[in-house]
Amino acid sequence: MFPTLKTGAAMQYPAKRTLQFNTDTIRFLDGTEQRFRENPSVLHRWTIQLDLLDESELATLDQFFVSDQGRFGSFSFTDPWDGTVYPNCSLAADTFGFQLKAEMRGKTTLTVCQNRT
Amino acid sequence: MYYFPQLSSGATGQFPITRQRSARTVINQSCQGYQVKLADPAAAVTAWHLSFEEIDDQELAALEALFQSVEGRLTPFTFLDPVDNLLAWSEQQEQAVWQADPLLTLAGGVPDPMGGTAAYQVGNPTAATLMLQQAIDAPASLDYCLSLYACSDQSTQVWLVRGSATAAQAIGPQWTRLTSAGQLPDSAGSISFGIALDPGATVNVFGIQAEAQTTASIYKQTSETGGVYPNARFRDDTLTITTVGPSRYSCELDIVNVEYL
Numbered sequence: 474m475f476p477t478l479k480t481g482a483a484m485q486y487p488a489k490r491t492l493q494f495n496t497d498t499i500r501f502l503d504g505t506e507q508r509f510r511e512n513p514s515v516l517h518r519w520t521i522q523l524d525l526l527d528e529s530e531l532a533t534l535d536q537f538f539v540s541d542q543g544r545f546g547s548f549s550f551t552d553p554w555d556g557t558v559y560p561n562c563s564l565a566a567d568t569f570g571f572q573l574k575a576e577m578r579g580k581t582t583l584t585v586c587q588n589r590t
Numbered sequence: 591m592y593y594f595p596q597l598s599s600g601a602t603g604q605f606p607i608t609r610q611r612s613a614r615t616v617i618n619q620s621c622q623g624y625q626v627k628l629a630d631p632a633a634a635v636t637a638w639h640l641s642f643e644e645i646d647d648q649e650l651a652a653l654e655a656l657f658q659s660v661e662g663r664l665t666p667f668t669f670l671d672p673v674d675n676l677l678a679w680s681e682q683q684e685q686a687v688w689q690a691d692p693l694l695t696l697a698g699g700v701p702d703p704m705g706g707t708a709a710y711q712v713g714n715p716t717a718a719t720l721m722l723q724q725a726i727d728a729p730a731s732l733d734y735c736l737s738l739y740a741c742s743d744q745s746t747q748v749w750l751v752r753g754s755a756t757a758a759q760a761i762g763p764q765w766t767r768l769t770s771a772g773q774l775p776d777s778a779g780s781i782s783f784g785i786a787l788d789p790g791a792t793v794n795v796f797g798i799q800a801e802a803q804t805t806a807s808i809y810k811q812t813s814e815t816g817g818v819y820p821n822a823r824f825r826d827d828t829l830t831i832t833t834v835g836p837s838r839y840s841c842e843l844d845i846v847n848v849e850y851l
Binding site: 495511512513516527528529531532533535536538539540542543544545567568569570571572573574575576577578588589 | 621
């Protein structure tokens with residue numbers, strides 16, 4: 474389960490959600506095209522930009538990254554847009570960094586991607 | 591044993607501090623988008639970017655002495671993360687890193703002051719004082735702050751153990767954050783933090799945290815690793831210092847901890 478902030482929210486504004494299909498295109502000599510669906514369905518991806526976090530919230534995210542071992546682990550993520558629970562998601566990167574500008578002034582960015590099941 | 595020095599304020603770093611963790615995952619992806627993943631925990635890297643402003647002659651001398659002693663990025667040293675809890679498994683006192691005296695009772699799943707159930711009930715049914723503590727491989731001579739939340743149905747006291755220093759603090763039925771801070775005249779290469787209970791005492795404990803600084807910051811949960819990095823190195827072979835006035839210096843440096851080196 475992806476951790477939430479103390480407010481109960483998982484994301485802050487500006488929040489970004491990406492839908493991704495994977496279409497293969499074969500173009501013939503006469504210019505016509507034939508298109509194939511490479512993947513059976515759309516995959517979702519969320520870019521989570523977080524600001525003004527306190528050290529406790531950063532530690533929770535950090536521990537989540539450590540326990541998941543970056544991209545390796547999987548977890549369920551609830552889409553804040555519509556409440557849909559995606560049971561098989563992973564972090565999109567093998568790095569997690571944050572900057573602490575002052576007390577309770579932490580800033581970080583995470584990307585969550587839905588895995589094919 | 592080399593270790594990263596503290597400033598005269600007792601802090602290891604100044605804001606802003608940046609920390610980045612890196613993992614390594616090998617992924618084999620099929621055309622349909624299915625993935626087979628393999629983790630490589632040994633390749634984990636933790637890196638910090640530290641900025642120092644307005645440091646004085648003494649603080650600069652300590653930094654330079656370390657840099658020269660370890661010869662840049664050649665030799666490892668112990669780095670105490672300025673933005674983390676030094677103790678491992680801060681919410682699982684049954685883990686092996688916690689040394690509980692025989693007959694000390696531990697029961698988890700107790701409601702904690704953060705609204706969860708991560709607190710422990712610690713009881714001493716014997717006629718002797720019993721301790722629960724964790725040792726870290728860090729110089730005992732530095733400034734440390736031990737903090738924890740405690741409460742008890744009975745009006746009692748709990749002893750905060752910070753190396754050779756112990757301090758009794760009274761607690762009641764309300765959760766109270768207790769702290770014990772300071773510097774010890776001790777040249778040992780390790781130091782223990784924890785609590786001691788008087789005979790017959792039973793207390794609820796949550797959020798045991800040790801930090802290499804003089805006051806407690808917000809509690810930070812940890813798991814298998816705390817904020818002690820005995821294999822840290824300077825990332826670069828150069829250390830650039832800017833003198834902004836008499837006995838006023840600034841510098842920036844990067845530190846990395848790589849387990850496989």
